[in-house]
Amino acid sequence: MSTADGLSQRIQRYHCFPESLEEGRLWFEQLVTENGGVIDAATLPSATGPDDEPLCTQVAWFGRSSAPRVFLSIAGTHGQEYFCGAAGQLGWITSGGPQSLEEDTAVCMVHAHNPYGAAWLSRGNENFVDLNRNYMDFSEPVRPNRLYPELFDLLFTREMNEHVLDDVMAGFYQFLEDNDDFEVLTAMGGGQDTHASGTIYCGRRQEWSTRNLKAIITSYLDQAEQVAVIDWHTGLGEPAVAAALERPAPGSRELQWAQRYWKVDDHSPELEGSEIPDYVGQVWAGTTADIRALGAAAIGTVVEIGTVGNQSVLAGLLIDRWLRFECDDPMSPKAVQLRTRMVERLNPSRPEWRKAALAAMSEVYQQTIAGLKDL
Numbered sequence: 001m002s003t004a005d006g007l008s009q010r011i012q013r014y015h016c017f018p019e020s021l022e023e024g025r026l027w028f029e030q031l032v033t034e035n036g037g038v039i040d041a042a043t044l045p046s047a048t049g050p051d052d053e054p055l056c057t058q059v060a061w062f063g064r065s066s067a068p069r070v071f072l073s074i075a076g077t078h079g080q081e082y083f084c085g086a087a088g089q090l091g092w093i094t095s096g097g098p099q100s101l102e103e104d105t106a107v108c109m110v111h112a113h114n115p116y117g118a119a120w121l122s123r124g125n126e127n128f129v130d131l132n133r134n135y136m137d138f139s140e141p142v143r144p145n146r147l148y149p150e151l152f153d154l155l156f157t158r159e160m161n162e163h164v165l166d167d168v169m170a171g172f173y174q175f176l177e178d179n180d181d182f183e184v185l186t187a188m189g190g191g192q193d194t195h196a197s198g199t200i201y202c203g204r205r206q207e208w209s210t211r212n213l214k215a216i217i218t219s220y221l222d223q224a225e226q227v228a229v230i231d232w233h234t235g236l237g238e239p240a241v242a243a244a245l246e247r248p249a250p251g252s253r254e255l256q257w258a259q260r261y262w263k264v265d266d267h268s269p270e271l272e273g274s275e276i277p278d279y280v281g282q283v284w285a286g287t288t289a290d291i292r293a294l295g296a297a298a299i300g301t302v303v304e305i306g307t308v309g310n311q312s313v314l315a316g317l318l319i320d321r322w323l324r325f326e327c328d329d330p331m332s333p334k335a336v337q338l339r340t341r342m343v344e345r346l347n348p349s350r351p352e353w354r355k356a357a358l359a360a361m362s363e364v365y366q367q368t369i370a371g372l373k374d375l
């Protein structure tokens, strides 16, 4: 048995989920090289990891460098969600994906788009910016988010425990009742630039990770003609089910494609409610626009892998924010317990969940790559 087979088998035994960003980085580097891919990495300049280790975003390319059809797979935009997205990438590599690529097709993987968040187990980056609200042009003012200040006061507390979470959730349901659905969803998820210590903070400028991803697109995709982009997330939807969230315009070719290859339906109320928030700076949208500007046909989406139910995920957001801004001792038993609980909501440790999540992602990889020719 070669070393390569040994590592692949070891990784597959854990359903391809790394234990830490550092382990994932080592696995990725070795597997990409052993399976004929080309790897590069960019080191985050302004922060290190928990053991003071450097943090980096890796990029891998499988296939001919001039291949016209490309699948761009982005893992770890939100830190705690890195592990599942990385498992999807590692799973495709260890199960013979690179060897099955056709001559005109390539796969480009961005591994740990938000290395700080993956290392420190937080959604935001080193500046608490939500990278999935930061991929945009900041030359124009960010559109206002009218209800966000009220929501901020409601959700974010100095104290954190089970009772606080229950009380906040009760207040949140009342807030939902009292306000317009669309404005509430935008306040919850759309992005905001007024509260730097609040969730969905889009920042004031393009963050290092956003600039790095833009540079990857410019240097790797300028020859591409047909590109599909997936930004992998976990949390929303049915447990271990992979759901593409983007709904292209009714009647469009993109919608037909997404219905065929990503199984999207016209609406998916269990994921986002009947309305879609007024998003700013989403990675899939910005990357797809940049790729189109290079002259390629492109389609993109978030794919969510469901974990434990949408309400629990909201509690996870509150804990994450509390740990970053209110917690005096991040290694106290209380902080460790809350962090463990939060991470379990976004990176469940149950082997059955991981196995099913990996199978679901594997199917999306196959479908997406098969569909590139029809874009």
Ligand SMILES: [Zn+2]
Pocket: 078, 081, 232, 233, 234, 235
């Ligand atoms: Zn996410």
